[in-house]
Amino acid sequence: MTISRRTFASWVNGQTSLSTNLPSGTAEGDLLVLFVGAKPYDATINTPSGWTAVGTQQANGTTANAEDAGSVTWAVFYKIAGASESAPTVSVTSGNIAHATIQCLTKTKARWWPPTAYFGNDTSSGTSFSLTMSGSSGAITAGDYLLAHALIPGDNATFGTVAISASGATIGTVSKNPGGDHSSFLGQDIAGTCAGATVSSGTASADAVVSSTLSTVQTGGGSLVRIRETDEQLYYVIYTAEKGVPSAAQVKAGQDNTGSAAAKSGSAPAPTTTGAYDFPAVTGLSVATAYKVSFVWSNGTTDSSVATSATWATTNTGSFTGTEGGIDTATFQGMGDVSGSFAVTENVDTAAFTGDIYVRGSFTVTEGGVDSAAIAGDVYVRGNFAVTESGGDSVSFSASSSHTGSFAVVESPDTASISGKVYISGLFTATESGGDSAFISTSGGLTGSFAATEGGVDTAFITARGQVFSPDVAANNTWTPVAEVNSIWGKVAFAAKDWTREVR
Numbered sequence: 001m002t003i004s005r006r007t008f009a010s011w012v013n014g015q016t017s018l019s020t021n022l023p024s025g026t027a028e029g030d031l032l033v034l035f036v037g038a039k040p041y042d043a044t045i046n047t048p049s050g051w052t053a054v055g056t057q058q059a060n061g062t063t064a065n066a067e068d069a070g071s072v073t074w075a076v077f078y079k080i081a082g083a084s085e086s087a088p089t090v091s092v093t094s095g096n097i098a099h100a101t102i103q104c105l106t107k108t109k110a111r112w113w114p115p116t117a118y119f120g121n122d123t124s125s126g127t128s129f130s131l132t133m134s135g136s137s138g139a140i141t142a143g144d145y146l147l148a149h150a151l152i153p154g155d156n157a158t159f160g161t162v163a164i165s166a167s168g169a170t171i172g173t174v175s176k177n178p179g180g181d182h183s184s185f186l187g188q189d190i191a192g193t194c195a196g197a198t199v200s201s202g203t204a205s206a207d208a209v210v211s212s213t214l215s216t217v218q219t220g221g222g223s224l225v226r227i228r229e230t231d232e233q234l235y236y237v238i239y240t241a242e243k244g245v246p247s248a249a250q251v252k253a254g255q256d257n258t259g260s261a262a263a264k265s266g267s268a269p270a271p272t273t274t275g276a277y278d279f280p281a282v283t284g285l286s287v288a289t290a291y292k293v294s295f296v297w298s299n300g301t302t303d304s305s306v307a308t309s310a311t312w313a314t315t316n317t318g319s320f321t322g323t324e325g326g327i328d329t330a331t332f333q334g335m336g337d338v339s340g341s342f343a344v345t346e347n348v349d350t351a352a353f354t355g356d357i358y359v360r361g362s363f364t365v366t367e368g369g370v371d372s373a374a375i376a377g378d379v380y381v382r383g384n385f386a387v388t389e390s391g392g393d394s395v396s397f398s399a400s401s402s403h404t405g406s407f408a409v410v411e412s413p414d415t416a417s418i419s420g421k422v423y424i425s426g427l428f429t430a431t432e433s434g435g436d437s438a439f440i441s442t443s444g445g446l447t448g449s450f451a452a453t454e455g456g457v458d459t460a461f462i463t464a465r466g467q468v469f470s471p472d473v474a475a476n477n478t479w480t481p482v483a484e485v486n487s488i489w490g491k492v493a494f495a496a497k498d499w500t501r502e503v504r
C-alpha cells in the first residue's frame with residue numbers, strides 16, 4: 001500500500017498573480033500540494049480560497065531584490081480534491097516575480113493524514129546547494145512520501161540531480177516532478193525545482209537534507225513536505241451531560257447513548273492511540289448547557305475503549321432584558337459565563353444569577369416596585385450596579401464574590417450589599433434620604449473609599465474580620481453620619497485605627 005504521484009502539472013510564472021494548472025488525471029479524494037516561490041523576500045503569498053497553508057511563509061534572508069540576486073520567499077498549501085476540482089489563482093502582494101506548481105498524490109488507505117512541511121535555507125553562495133529541513137528528525141518514517149521544492153533568486157543557474165536523504169531512513173529513487181526545472185524571465189528572475197520520493201524503510205534519526213549541484217553559484221531556500229495516509233481515525237461525540245456514555249459503535253456513528261444524533265460529532269486521522277490531536281472548533285451548541293464529550297480510536301477493524309470527559313458547560317454572551325409591568329424575569333441558572341448587560345424595567349422585574357458565574361457588563365433595575373438585581377454563588381463582577389426610584393429596590397451579592405467598578409444606590413429605601421468573601425475595588429455610594437446603605441460583611445479586603453451622603457439613616461460600614469478601623473466607629477463597625485452633613489471615609493492602610501473621617 002503506497003502513495004503515488006499523478007502526471008505533473010507545468011510550472012507557471014507571474015508577478016502579482018499566478019494562474020495555476022491541475023495535474024492531468026486529478027480525481028476526487030486526491031491530495032493536492034501547491035508550491036509557490038517569489039521575490040522580493042517581503043512579498044506576501046496569499047492563501048488561495050479553499051486551500052490550507054502548510055506551516056508559515058518562509059524567507060531565506062532580507063537581501064534586497066535585484067536581477068539574479070536577493071533573498072527569496074516561499075509557501076506551501078494543500079487541499080483534498082473535490083468531485084469537480086479547478087486550479088486556483090494565487091495572488092502575491094508586492095510581488096516582482098513568482099512561480100508555482102501543483103503536485104497531485106493518490107492513496108491506497110482510507111484517509112490522508114494532514115501534510116507537514118519542514119523548511120531550510122542556503123545563504124552561502126556556491127554551487128553546492130543544500131537545505132537541512134529543520135524539525136524533520138523522528139518525523140519521517142516508512143511509507144511516507146516526501147515532496148521537495150527548492151528555489152533560487154535568479155535564472156542564471158540550473159539544478160542538477162536532486163537528492164533527499166535522512167539518517168536512519170531509506171529513501172527510494174528521487175525524481176523531479178515536473179520533469180523540467182523552472183526558470184523565469186520576468187521581473188528580477190527566479191528559478192526552482194520540485195522532486196519526490198517514497199520512504200521505503202526506517203525512521204529519520206536526523207533532520208532530512210535536500211541537496212543538488214547548481215550550474216553557477218547561488219543561494220536559496222525550500223521546503224520538504226511529508227505526505228502520509230492512514231486507516232486510523234479518532235472519533236468524537238458531544239452530548240448533554242445527563243446522558244450516559246455511548247458505545248464505541250455509537251461514537252463512530254455520531255450518536256449519543258440513546259442512538260439519537262449527538263449534539264455534535266466528528267473525526268480526524270490519528271495514526272496512533274496516544275498523542276494530542278486538534279479538531280476544528282465546534283459551533284452551534286446551546287448556551288449555558290452542561291455537556292460531555294466521548295472519544296474512540298479505530299483502525300477500521302479494532303476500536304479502543306471509549307474515553308469520556310468530565311462535565312463542562314458552554315458560556316453565555318449577549319444581553320437579557322425584562323421590560324414592562326408585571327413579573328418579567330431575566331435569569332441564569334447553573335454554570336455560565338456572561339458578557340453583556342442586564343436591564344430590567346418597570347415593577348416586579350428581576351435579574352438574577354444562581355450557580356458559578358462570571359459576569360462582565362452592568363446590571364440595572366429601574367422604576368418603582370420591587371425590582372432587584374442579585375447574584376448568588378461564586379461570582380466575579382466587573383461593571384456597575386444601579387437601582388433607582390423609590391420602593392424596595394436592591395442590588396446584592398452573596399457568597400464568594402469579587403467586584404471592580406462602582407455601586408450606587410439612590411432614593412429610599414434602596415440597598416447595595418455584599419456578603420461572603422469579598423474583594424472590592426472602586427466606590428460605594430449611598431445617596432438621598434431614607435434607608436440607603438452600602439456595606440461589606442464577613443472576611444474581605446477593601447480598596448477605594450466609601451461615601452454616605454445626604455440626611456437620613458444612610459450608612460457605610462465594614463465588618464471585615466472583626467477589625468475596628470477607626471476609633472470613631474461603634475463596636476459593630478457601623479457609622480451613622482450626622483443629618484445633612486457629608487462625611488468621607490478614606491483608607492490609609494489595613495490596621496487598627498487606619499480609617500480617618502473628614503467632616504465637611
